Amino acid sequence: MNMAIDLSGDPTKAIDKAxxxxxxVALAYVDEQGKPCLSLRGSAQVLxxxxVGLWARKTDEGLAKAIRANPQVSLLFFGEIEGGGKMLLTGQGRAHADPARNDEVYDGMIENERKFDADKKxxxxxxxxxxxxxxxxxTGPFSQSR
Structure with missing residues (x-):
């Protein structure tokens, strides 16, 4: 049965400042050559x-370029949070040209991540x-889907 996605509660606790x-949080995507990629993302945050939002430091290569052709991504969290320990998310990613969305994600990142792109490029x-x-x-196992 399909239902609405609700990232409040444990999902937000897991992702924010992980x-x-x-x-x-680990992010999986397929690059422009069709190869699987996996990267750790300190900027991941529930919006x-x-x-979920995250920051790509380069606009024309890596993740930002790859999701133009294949927007399907997966996120994996495995670690200690108050209520649990593991979670897999799947969805469609897109790089944003909208300055307001860029500001929202950049400003919501942990300080250490902002230092890696201090000029906000x-x-x-x-x-x-x-x-x-x-x-x-x-609470045991959980799942949600659209």
């Missing part, structure tokens, strides 16, 4: 009930989450 807790990547599943130590 890097500072020593458990960065609203069904979107990168771009916000917004992921519309289509599904998430995981395990909460407090």
């Amino acid at each position: 890097y500072e807790r020593g458990h960065p 609203n009930a069904d979107q 990168g771009v916000a990547v917004i992921i519309d989450v289509d599904a998430l599943s995981g395990m909460s130590l407090a």
Whole structure:
């Protein structure tokens, strides 16, 4: 059964500032040559009930370029949070040219990540989450999908 995605609660606790807790979010995507890529993202943050944002430091290569051709991405969190420990999200990512969205993501990043792009030359990547599943130590397994 399809339902709405709701990233409030444990998903937000897991993703926001995960890097500072020593458990960065891993992002999987397919590059422009069709090769799988996996990278740790200290900038990952929940933006609203069904979107995650992160920062790509380069606008014309890597993730920002790859998702133009293949926007499907996965995010993995595995670590300690108050209620649990693991979560997988899948969705559609897109690099944003909108200055307001860029500001929103850049300003929401942990300070250490902003230092890597102090001149703000990168771009916000917004992921519309289509599904998430995981395990909460407090409430057991969970899953949501559109």
